[in-house]
Amino acid sequence: MIKFNLPLYTEKSQEYLADALEQRHVSGDGKYTKLCHDYFKQKLNCHQALLTNSGTAALEMSAILADLHVGDEVIMPSYTFCSTANAFVLQGAVPVFVDIRADTLNLDEKLIEAAITPKTKAIVPVHYAGVACEMDTINAIAQKHNLLVIEDTAQGYDSYYKGKPLGTLGDMGCYSFHETKNIMSGEGGLFVTNNTSLAERAEIVREKGTNRSKFFRGQVDKYTWVDKGSSYLPSDLVAAYLYSVLEIADKVQQKRLKIWQKYYAAFADLEKQGEIRRPIIPQECSNNAHMFYLLCQDLATRTAFIAYLKEHEIAAPFHYIPLHSAPAGEQFCRTATDMKVTDKVSETLVRLPLYYDLTEKEQDKVIDVCMDFWRNK
Numbered sequence: 001m002i003k004f005n006l007p008l009y010t011e012k013s014q015e016y017l018a019d020a021l022e023q024r025h026v027s028g029d030g031k032y033t034k035l036c037h038d039y040f041k042q043k044l045n046c047h048q049a050l051l052t053n054s055g056t057a058a059l060e061m062s063a064i065l066a067d068l069h070v071g072d073e074v075i076m077p078s079y080t081f082c083s084t085a086n087a088f089v090l091q092g093a094v095p096v097f098v099d100i101r102a103d104t105l106n107l108d109e110k111l112i113e114a115a116i117t118p119k120t121k122a123i124v125p126v127h128y129a130g131v132a133c134e135m136d137t138i139n140a141i142a143q144k145h146n147l148l149v150i151e152d153t154a155q156g157y158d159s160y161y162k163g164k165p166l167g168t169l170g171d172m173g174c175y176s177f178h179e180t181k182n183i184m185s186g187e188g189g190l191f192v193t194n195n196t197s198l199a200e201r202a203e204i205v206r207e208k209g210t211n212r213s214k215f216f217r218g219q220v221d222k223y224t225w226v227d228k229g230s231s232y233l234p235s236d237l238v239a240a241y242l243y244s245v246l247e248i249a250d251k252v253q254q255k256r257l258k259i260w261q262k263y264y265a266a267f268a269d270l271e272k273q274g275e276i277r278r279p280i281i282p283q284e285c286s287n288n289a290h291m292f293y294l295l296c297q298d299l300a301t302r303t304a305f306i307a308y309l310k311e312h313e314i315a316a317p318f319h320y321i322p323l324h325s326a327p328a329g330e331q332f333c334r335t336a337t338d339m340k341v342t343d344k345v346s347e348t349l350v351r352l353p354l355y356y357d358l359t360e361k362e363q364d365k366v367i368d369v370c371m372d373f374w375r376n377k
């Protein structure tokens with residue numbers, strides 16, 4: 001069976017995990033967490049970068065920091081993972097869904113302004129497949145209406161918009177290091193911001209609402225409960241694993257890009273024949289090879305395609321059930337536009353296996369089986 005994803009593992013993973021144990025500091029913010037923080041501050045050129053337990057945790061931190069009141073509204077796509085919405089629902093806010101663009105499958109910036117009401121407090125662009133949303137337009141709308149921009153950049157490691165790293169374009173950014181993402185630690189995430197006052201509060205929110213980070217830096221002589229918060233910091237063991245992966249991050253990215261480009265070239269003819277559509281990456285956006293997907297013509301074709309791949313021992317999942325049609329989405333959220341593109345994409349998109357350890361032989365098989373399907377259809 002060719003898996004859809006395989007977690008990263010390097011020679012250093014065990015060594016760093018053993019070292020982290022020997023440090024006798026296995027709670028949060030130890031040696032490896034600091035190494036990861038330095039790495040990300042430099043890589044993302046940002047003021048604050050804090051490891052979290054997950055992308056979900058980073059989103060929850062941003063929702064707390066947004067200071068929302070019950071009934072406040074947050075504009076986001078419906079075509080995303082449930083954590084994008086859940087984080088705000090937990091604060092009593094109402095996610096308001098706007099349809100996506102047919103090319104990038106990202107929040108359609110042209111539909112945002114009409115969805116703004118006096119209750120709107122934030123816009124949450126999700127950089128789907130690591131391809132940036134139209135951030136200049138989104139930031140301009142946010143500035144005009146005095147809204148926060150919180151980037152769900154769970155899929156956006158090593159991706160850029162007009163040369164700037166994703167997650168640093170709005171007020172706050174939320175990365176995921178779940179094992180299905182380009183860079184991973186099993187579960188894990190990162191909160192980033194360039195805003196100095198949000199940065200200071202973020203440390204507190206992440207540490208159960210205490211000023212413990214200041215205490216450890218010697219800036220206060222005892223620590224206490226000063227704000228809302230929860231426990232969003234990972235054990236240093238998780239950071240040790242993540243750090244081992246960061247050391248091969250460039251190699252991982254090169255390999256993923258190679259695999260992505262081979263898929264892209266292989267399906268050019270099928271696209272010309274109108275059978276499928278390949279990903280579209282606008283000029284101002286980079287490609288981090290997070291995902292390679294194909295868009296089929298309709299649901300029946302996709303169902304048959306996925307079944308054919310499975311018969312030939314290839315795992316190729318689809319996603320998402322749009323949040324506006326999920327039971328919790330119907331209960332907690334509101335829809336501001338029609339959802340034509342979202343509904344169509346969720347019925348026709350297929351993701352192909354893409355991970356660092358995928359061999360050439362395995363990828364060739366995936367491509368051959370895909371070609372056979374359309375030849376025999």
Ligand SMILES: *Cc1c(COP(=O)(O)O)cnc(C)c1O
Pocket residue numbers: 053054055056057080081083084126152154155175176177178187188189
């Ligand atoms: C993976 C993902 C998340 C959640 O990240 P976790 O680390 O699994 O909590 C949130 N949003 C998007 C778009 C994702 O792809």
